[in-house]
Every structure is written in C-alpha cells, then in structure tokens.
Amino acid sequence: RTIVFGAAAFCVKKSIKVVQQGDCSIVERFGKFHKELDPGLHFLIPFVDQIRATVTIREQVLDIPPQKCITSDNAPLAADAVVYWRIENGVRAIYAVENLKLAIQNLVLTQLRAEIGKLTLDDTFSAREKVNQVLLDELDVATEPWGVKITRVEVRDIIPNQEILRAMEMQMAAERTKRASIIKSEGERERSINEAEGSARSRIIDAEASAKSMILEADAEASKIETEAKGVARALDVIAAAISSSDTTTRDADAAKFQLMREYIATQRDLATSNNAKVIVTSSS
Incomplete structure (x- = not known):
C-alpha cells in the first residue's frame, strides 16, 4: 500500500506543471512537440x-x-554593441536554432563588420545613429524565423587602434594651433585698424581745429583793419572840413592829398572785408 501511495504521489507531482509569469514551456509527447x-x-x-x-x-x-572592423578607408578599429531582444515564439526559438544566443551574437558581429566597412573612419563617429537603425532593421528580419524580436541595437564604443589615435591627437593639436594663430592674427588686424582709425580721426580733429583757428585769426585781423580804416576815414573827414576853410591854393594841394588818402583807405577797407587771401604792401614813409 505504501508503494502504491508513493507511486501515486510521484505521478501527481509529475503531472502538475506551474509556469511562472514571463516564461513559457515547450511540451513534447513521445519526443515530438505537443x-x-x-x-x-x-x-x-x-x-x-x-x-x-x-x-x-x-x-x-x-x-x-x-x-x-575595417572601414572603407582601410582604418582598423574595434567596435562593440548591445542588443535588446525578446522571444515572441517559443516553439521556433527552441526548434529553429540550436543555440539562440550564440546565433544572435554571431549575426550581430557579421552585420556590424559589414556596416562599419561601408563607412569612412570619420563617418563612424558621426553616423552612429544611422548604423544603429540599419542593424536593427537587418537583425529583426534575420532573426524573425527564430521567433525573436530585436527591439533595439546600440553601437556602444568605436575605438581606432593606437596609431590612428595618435594621428588624430596630432591632427587635433595642429587644428587648435591653427585656430589660435588665426584668432591672434585677427586680433592684431583689428587692433591695427582701430589704431589707424583713431590716428586718422585725431589728424582730422587737429586739422579742423587748425582751420577754425586760422579763420578766427583772419576774421580778427580783418576786423582790426576795418576798425582802423574807419578811424582814419573819420579823421580824414575832419581834415577835409579843415581844408575847406583854408585858402584856394593850399586847399587844392591838400584836396589832392586828401583824395589819394581817401582812395587808399577805401582800398584797405575793401581788402580787409574780402574773403579772398591777400598780401598788403605798405610804404615805409
């Protein structure tokens, strides 16, 4: 009786199967999928x-x-990736391929080498998102017969070999030096332009000040001559009045001198009020 109960308990245990949430189990009957x-x-x-x-x-x-990997411009590098995937059909995942993870890994490596080989070294750094999308599309199609859905592919690191890294560092250093030289030369050019413009403005201001000073001096000199001429004219008027009261002979001689002096004074006044440049030569007597 104990043996019977033991056998029954064993059969009950073997007949009950609990599948956890997030899993699925494949049942075979007589070695065939059931x-x-x-x-x-x-x-x-x-x-x-x-x-x-x-x-x-x-x-x-x-x-x-x-x-x-080798790029299209023959630059050797190392690239790795991470793949996110899930099983959508457990039957195909078990029966369509022997080692599912190894098959996916080898497929990713093959596709990664192929995509890197289509790009130049510079493109591998700038076109990473494009490579990710291409790998996702191609891997999703390739793994569909295995009952697998590829949800995301990320190329993680792209590392050129040491010689290329040293060459890239030298190139970046040269570019930084070049940019610094350009910035320095532009600064010197701006400084020279500013100094030249400042010097030109200074000369213009000095010239304008000098011209205004000369005009003021000329106006003052003309005003002085005009004032003197008016004073002399008033004096001549007084003399003329005195001549008119003298005798005829003396009056005629003095009248001639008076007329000459009057014309001289008029000429001096005209010259003083003229805007043109003038040179005045006077008698010493």
Whole structure:
C-alpha cells in the first residue's frame, strides 16, 4: 500500500506543471512537440508528456564583445554593441536554432563588420545613429524565423587602434594651433585698424581745429583793419572840413592829398572785408 501511495504521489507531482509569469514551456509527447504552455497551472500525462524547455519571453540584453572592423578607408578599429531582444515564439526559438544566443551574437558581429566597412573612419563617429537603425532593421528580419524580436541595437564604443589615435591627437593639436594663430592674427588686424582709425580721426580733429583757428585769426585781423580804416576815414573827414576853410591854393594841394588818402583807405577797407587771401604792401614813409 505504501508503494502504491508513493507511486501515486510521484505521478501527481509529475503531472502538475506551474509556469511562472514571463516564461513559457515547450511540451513534447513521445519526443515530438505537443504544445506550448503559457504562465499558470497545467496538467501533464506522466511518462508521456515531457517539458522540453522553459524559456523567458521577457526582454533580454545581449552584450556583443569588441569586434575588429575595417572601414572603407582601410582604418582598423574595434567596435562593440548591445542588443535588446525578446522571444515572441517559443516553439521556433527552441526548434529553429540550436543555440539562440550564440546565433544572435554571431549575426550581430557579421552585420556590424559589414556596416562599419561601408563607412569612412570619420563617418563612424558621426553616423552612429544611422548604423544603429540599419542593424536593427537587418537583425529583426534575420532573426524573425527564430521567433525573436530585436527591439533595439546600440553601437556602444568605436575605438581606432593606437596609431590612428595618435594621428588624430596630432591632427587635433595642429587644428587648435591653427585656430589660435588665426584668432591672434585677427586680433592684431583689428587692433591695427582701430589704431589707424583713431590716428586718422585725431589728424582730422587737429586739422579742423587748425582751420577754425586760422579763420578766427583772419576774421580778427580783418576786423582790426576795418576798425582802423574807419578811424582814419573819420579823421580824414575832419581834415577835409579843415581844408575847406583854408585858402584856394593850399586847399587844392591838400584836396589832392586828401583824395589819394581817401582812395587808399577805401582800398584797405575793401581788402580787409574780402574773403579772398591777400598780401598788403605798405610804404615805409
């Protein structure tokens, strides 16, 4: 009786299968696929039904180790990636490929080498998003027969070899030196322009001040001559009045001198009030 109860308990235990949330189990009957078990409680026929495998249907992460690649301009580098994927069909994931993770990894490495080989070294740094999208599209199509959905691919690191890194550092140093030289020369040019403009403005201001000073001096001199001429004219008027009261002979001689002096004074006044440049020559007597 103990043996019977033990055998019954063993059969009951073998017939009950609990599938955890996020997993699915593949059941084989007599070595042939029978059904796929979703999360929950299931009953199997002991010794007839067997659990072939239990796989997770949650999203998984696969790290791709660094892979040596050659760019289109023959630059060697190492690139690695990370792949996010999940199983959508457990049956195909078990029966369509022997080692699913290894198959995905090898496929990613192959596609990564191919895509890097289409780009130049400079493009590998600037076109990373494009490479990610191309890898995602191609891998999703390639893994679909395995019941796998590729959700995201990220190229993580792209590292050129040491010789290329040294050459890149030298190039960047040369570019920094060139930019510094350009900035310095532009600064010196701006300074020279500012100094020249300042000097030109200074000369213009000095010339304008000198011209105004000469005009003021000329106006003052003309005003002085005009004032003197008016004074002399008033004196001549007084003399003329005195001449008119003298005798005829003396009056005629004095009248002639008076007329000459009057014309001289008029000429001096005209010259003083003229805007043109003039040179006045006077008699010493």
